[in-house]
Amino acid sequence: MKLKTMTLTALFAALCVVGGFIKIPSGIGSLALDTVPALLAASFLPPALVGFASMSGHIASGLYAGFPLGPIHILIAIEMFIILYVFTRMHKAGRHIWKWVFFIVANGLVAPLPLYFIISPAFLVAAVPSIFLATVLNAAVAIIVMPALAKVTNDRMGLLK
Template sequence: MKLRLLTLAAMFAALSAIGAFVKIPVGIGSAALDTVPALVSAAFLPPAYAGAASLIGHLSSSLYAGFPFGPLHIIIAAEMFLILFVYTRLHQARRYVLKWVFFIFANSVLATLPFYWIISPAFFASALPGITIATILNAGIAMTVSPVIVRVMERVKTHA
């Protein structure tokens, strides 16, 4: 069972790394679709594994972009881990609407909030709209794709 979880987590982390190459220009810099696979992974993985997939996805996206915020990406990766951890717990508790509301609010507002003090209030104000748009886009794609992937995985499980 543990090997299956590690394999799935590695697969979703790899898909997150691939999603890092799909860039969306939003205000300051760009956002990527690295979070979509991590959001989908909540249906298959425990919270810590889904969080790890998200953490790896963010770090690979940052690496591809050249780490524009330097060591601050460690903070962002930790935030992503925590957000996906809670998101997955909400999914497992069958709080389907709340998990999306939480993800969009936490990934856009709460994750950006520390940079109000770390960088500047102006940075926070200019980054928030773009990050919110990217978050909604990631959530929308994951919301659309997740039910299909879950159904396919159920079929594979019954035929295997």
């Protein structure tokens, strides 16, 4: 792996961790803006490394909140890896509308489904609105920042290319 790729991976993982400290008020203490940097990393890194960065952010967010869902946070981190891996593949394939639809549906509606079986149906019904809102907020910030970031990096003579 190239030094530039390793450095960018560490940078985006660290930004995901920092985003994990920017909480979104909800009944679940671990909702945060930890996914924004991972969504942005899709422009610069391979899918597996973007997934790793997103896992780092979620684990940090859960840790900061005191792991309110216990070991379920490991499952959520794995789901985040898969979702961001697919998102990055879609981004690199030029599916610029569908990647956002996929991310919002997968992260906001599909990923919480195991909570139905692990915790309870009532918890799922109570948690999904907050999770969905957090997903939409993460996506909205990334949608706004991504074009500006692409312009800046293109103006930097290929610094991050």
